[in-house]
Amino acid sequence: MTLQDATYSSGTDDSPLGPRTGLSRSRFFLSNEFGLILLIAIFAIIFGFATKGFFSPFNLFALGRNSAVNIMIGLSMMSVIVTGGLNLAVGAMGVCAAMVCGWMIESLGIPWPLAIAGGLAFGALLGWINGWTVVRTGLHSFIITLATMSIFFGVMIFLTKAEAFRELPPVFTEFGRARVLGYVSPLLLVTLVVAVLLAWLYRGTVLGREMLAAGASPAAAELSGIRVGRMVILCHMLSGALAGIAALMLVARNGAAIPSMAGQLGQDWLLPAFLGPVLGGTLLQGGKVSVLGTVLGAFLVTMLTSGLLMLQIGAFWVQSFLGLMLLVAVLLDKARRSYLARRNLA
């Protein structure tokens, strides 16, 4: 076993493609996911004691609703990181998909289930544009999605004249306000179902394994008969659809499809989009993915934001804190990897 093999196989997953068997108990305790669970538990206790009402049903409900969106944004980015690429346009694509959904309901009078499907399909179409351009030009997805982020958002603002669709059927707001079992938002349930489906995709289906293989080593994947270009396009389409779901959840929360809900050019989504996957141990080089890690990472971020706001540290400092956390997280991950690599060699 070479040094490099050791570094890569020592994480939570074995080889990028190998089945995830033999995850011994000691390995689990050193895994990223366990670290995240521990952090979530520690911070939950701290916030529980330090603030009033952190565990109140209302706050748990709000927490679930916010984390549902953040997790979905993280999953959207994760599905492109799988190929070793990036998608800076997640915010722009999500908002575009939600606006198309709103337009279909308001201007075309299409029933809402069809409009939702239409919005998600539109998100996937935008993803297809990204993926196709990346594959055809052979350029890095960073520069392509930087350009398309600007194009998608600009066209959307131009067509909507920056006005929101507010006359949505009450089913959206009802879904956003509904509570299951007293304090669980149905939005969180949607997110969890999507996460389970994604985990099954990457763990149990040929398509998912081929996506991972295409990300781990495009040349090797190509030689094994996988159509790498098609996989990259599919990953981008998946990312677009997931971004659309995230934006539709925001629509349910706000009760309207607002062009500025992801900030200028959708840039507000960038940080949450990367925080989840990076905290969760998804390799930015591609080929390795942890759905559970992404979910836990995004949840931790949402919980910390909510807790810090309740501690009244000052709403404006929260962003600095999130950046600091991203920094600490990547450093810890690096330290953990090198520790495991050394232990494996010894």
Next chain:
Amino acid sequence: MQQISRLSRTDWFGPLLATVLAIAIIGSLSKNFLSPYNIQILLLAIAVNALIAFAQMIIIAIGQMNLSVGAIGGLAAISFAGMMEVWGLPALPAALLALVIGLLCGVLNGVLVRITGISAFVITLATLSIYKGINLGITEAQPFYGVPAAVKAFGAATILGPIPWLLAPTIAATVALWYMLRRLPVGRFILAVGSNDHAAGLSGISVGATVVIAHGISGFLAALAGILVVARLQIGQPSIGDDWLILSFAAPVIGGAVLAGGHVSVTATALGVVIVAIITQALVLFSIDPFLVQVVLGALILAAVGLNKLRARDTAKGSL
């Protein structure tokens, strides 16, 4: 014929041709385009945008990217305005301190990238959030209005006809950067590290120091851009720098910079800034929806990377 093909291979030829064509076409369509007032507005935009583009270009030169250019510029801008309003500092020391802040922010980026070995993308995404958060924490999203009259006057003053004083720092920075990348060892080191950091390290260049220096320069230029924006807007707005990300990449890419590193051109990047400014201005003159500016910027980036790709293929064929 030989000469034309040699010219077409230089970085600056294409952008120069595009600039001249754009000026000719837009100038013939709209009489206002070449009016002194309009030229002054154009030059003001170029003065700031060139610095933003150079801040990114120097990082592209070492084969990395800096997402925090806007956040550093914004932080320097509000520190500059804040120090003058709250501490009552004169403009010059305040500007110097703001530049030092920018430099330190950049150096911190470089040090983090170098020590951790984590990609500059993730590091600068994190520091982007940290710097922006500090900016919001200090200002609480409220602008500083107390910018002294001297700074306001500098922002509005012109040297000669329509040429604004704000262009002076930009021209100085352009010449200095050009000289550095062409003639000074540190500039050559930056390009060497960008083409192949391993080879650069083996030939005795300190890769770590070079990376930190490049990030320091980037922070300094971003801070300078932030200060110029304060002088132009006449207030220290916390949102300065929010929309710099696309701008910062557009001009270097139009100027033929290779994103993998090792190949940038100051002249061509400056021409890229001019092209972007002219096109943005033309959209305003023809009263086209300002929202479409974003679309045009994105399309320009795509077109430029596509052209660069084609050009690289031609050059490769030509050398065979």
